[in-house]
Amino acid sequence: MNKLKIFSFFSGSGFLDLGFETNGFDIDFVNEFSSAFMSAYKYSRERMGLRKPKYGYFNNDVNEFLSELENELKEYIADARSDGSLIGFIGGPPCPDFSVAGKQRGRNGDNGKLSLSYVQLIIKQQPDFFLFENVKGLWKTAKHREFYEELKKLLSNAGYYMTERLTNAIEFGAPQDRDRILLVGVKKALYPRNIKNPLIMFPWEKYIAYSLSEIKTMQWPTTTPFVENSVTQCPPNIPVELTVQYWFEKNDVVNHPNGRDCFVPRSGITKMLSVDEGDDSKKSYKRLHRWRYSPTVAYGNNEVHLHPHKARRLTVAEAIALQSLPKEFSLPPEMSLTDKFKTTGNGVPFMLSCGIAKTISDYLKGALK
Numbered sequence: 001m002n003k004l005k006i007f008s009f010f011s012g013s014g015f016l017d018l019g020f021e022t023n024g025f026d027i028d029f030v031n032e033f034s035s036a037f038m039s040a041y042k043y044s045r046e047r048m049g050l051r052k053p054k055y056g057y058f059n060n061d062v063n064e065f066l067s068e069l070e071n072e073l074k075e076y077i078a079d080a081r082s083d084g085s086l087i088g089f090i091g092g093p094p095c096p097d098f099s100v101a102g103k104q105r106g107r108n109g110d111n112g113k114l115s116l117s118y119v120q121l122i123i124k125q126q127p128d129f130f131l132f133e134n135v136k137g138l139w140k141t142a143k144h145r146e147f148y149e150e151l152k153k154l155l156s157n158a159g160y161y162m163t164e165r166l167t168n169a170i171e172f173g174a175p176q177d178r179d180r181i182l183l184v185g186v187k188k189a190l191y192p193r194n195i196k197n198p199l200i201m202f203p204w205e206k207y208i209a210y211s212l213s214e215i216k217t218m219q220w221p222t223t224t225p226f227v228e229n230s231v232t233q234c235p236p237n238i239p240v241e242l243t244v245q246y247w248f249e250k251n252d253v254v255n256h257p258n259g260r261d262c263f264v265p266r267s268g269i270t271k272m273l274s275v276d277e278g279d280d281s282k283k284s285y286k287r288l289h290r291w292r293y294s295p296t297v298a299y300g301n302n303e304v305h306l307h308p309h310k311a312r313r314l315t316v317a318e319a320i321a322l323q324s325l326p327k328e329f330s331l332p333p334e335m336s337l338t339d340k341f342k343t344t345g346n347g348v349p350f351m352l353s354c355g356i357a358k359t360i361s362d363y364l365k366g367a368l369k
Contacts, residue, residue, distance in 0.1 A: 002084040004361060007031075007077070007127065008053075009062055009091035009118060013040040013331065013343040015323060016090060016133065019353025021050060024361050025088070028054040028080055029073075035059055036339040043332040054080075062093075062117050066124065077125055086364060089125070092133035092180075092348060093118050119151045122185070123158040129186045129364065131356065133348060136166055136179040152183070160185035163199035167352065170215055171208045174324035174349035175247050175293040182356060190368055202363055207355040210239065220292045223278040230309050234291050244308060245290035248318060251327040256317035258330050261340055263313050277308050288314075294322045297349075299341040319344045324351040 007029040008017050014030070021027045030053045032038045038059050045052070055076045058069075065073045080087050093114040115134065122130050132151075138144045152162060162185045169178040184202065191198055218238055234240050253259055265272070271285060278289030283303060288294050290308040297319055299305070305314050314322075316331060323344060331340050 002086070004088060004364060005080045005085045006088050006090055007073075007080075009089060009121070010093050010114070011041060011091075012037050012346050013044060015325065015347030015350055016092065016353045017041075018044075018325070018329070019348070019350055019355075020090065020357040023354055023357040025357060026051075026054070029056070029058070029076060031058045031060060031062060031065070033059070033061055034339075034343075036335055037343050040331050040335055040339075040343060044329050047330060048326075048328050062114060062121065065121055066117065070124065073125060077127070086128040086368070088129045088131070088360075089118075089122055089127040090131040090133075091118055094346075115147075115151060119154055122160075123154060126159070126187065128190060129184070129360065130160070131360065132183040132185075134181050134183075136181055139164075139166055139181040148181075155185055159188045161188055161191070161197045161199045162186075163197075163202040163204070165204045167204075167356075168212050169324070169349040169352045170242060170293060171210050171212050172349070172351045172355035173209045173241065174322075174351040175242050175244055176295070176297055176322055176324070176349055177293055178296045178349060178352075180348070180352070184356075184360060186364070198367060201367075203359055206362065207358050210242070215239075215242070215293075221278060221289055223276040223289070226273065226275060226277050226287065226309070228273075228309060228311050232290065238291065240291075242293045243291050244288050244294055244322065247321040247324065248290075251317065251321035251325075253315065253317040253321050256320070256327060256330065257333070258316035258320060258340065261316035261331075261337060263337060263341075265313070269311065272306060272311055275306060297322050298345045300345065316340045316344065323347055324349045326350070 003026055004024065005026045005028045006020055008027055009031045011017055011030045011032040017027050030041065032041060038057055042057065060069065077087055118132065138148050155162060162183060164181060164183045167180055167182050169176045184199065186199060220238060221235055234243065240246050275285050275287040277287055278292060280286035280288065280295050285304050285306060286295060287306040288308050307314055319341060320329060
């Protein structure tokens with residue numbers, strides 16, 4: 001088999017892509033609507049010394065590839081296939097309309113409609129395989145699940161076998177409780193005719209490092225009174241590599257280029273001081289516990305996450321660490337603080353993206369020799 005080449009959509013600042021490009025895939029095409037996120041994508045790759053996409057960066061609405069840019073995209077795909085490579089689409093359409101914490105607009109919301117656009121793009125361009133990533137609300141909420149099943153039916157009728165899994169970032173070693181539905185599809189035409197769905201054998205658990213049920217039943221520390229700049233030791237019998245403190249140290253967040261990027265509140269310091277370490281029970285003003293994993297890294301809708309033992313919010317560097325990105329990854333200094341936190345919260349945890357990239361690669365190389 002020749003190379004596995006990726007056309008990336010809804011790329012953000014490239015957290016999902018980074019997992020693929022560091023695990024044997026070529027990222028040859030990048031599409032992201034936000035100019036700020038696209039600039040951050042380019043900046044991070046330049047700093048990390050990674051190759052530019054062969055066909056370039058496209059700062060367009062994805063729907064343009066269903067209309068005026070359709071033939072241009074088709075030509076890029078044909079060229080990428082010319083050496084016998086397999087072409088894959090990866091993307092996670094914006095998901096607030098399906099999020100349990102969102103406004104539940106579903107398929108009719110502006111973001112919800114983009115899921116259908118992505119599926120229509122797959123159907124029109126017929127990549128050899130695809131990854132569709134989204135929030136668990138699309139899979140678990142009844143009215144959204146109906147839409148999701150309709151999307152799958154469209155893809156099946158268009159010639160794809162599929163497999164899916166509700167996956168948590170913790171399972172792959174990210175220090176974050178973050179559920180995501182992952183849907184993988186492979187063209188039926190790549191297999192012998194008249195066989196049952198071969199993706200039944202898809203090795204979802206091959207690179208899973210931790211059992212979610214075991215992690216959730218461990219005796220993690222609960223809450224302790226907040227003491228600024230306190231020093232504590234990791235309790236025994238918990239995996240330290242899944243803790244907030246471990247990743248802060250691993251990424252050297254104090255000296256990271258984004259280590260001083262932090263919102264400084266004009267008010268609320270009294271409230272901030274009153275929140276115990278580890279008290280993440282409320283929607284906002286969650287204080288992380290240094291010896292526990294983080295709740296989902298999300299900073300929209302006034303959701304504020306506090307440093308375990310400092311009287312402040314998290315820095316961008318700390319948020320990047322909780323997304324399990326390598327410490328070499330950073331966001332541009334000229335990017336607004338709002339955009340830095342937004343793109344970080346929107347991204348797929350790097351350890352999860354690495355795990356799914358390796359799983360897809362192993363499957364394709366084994367099943368389609």
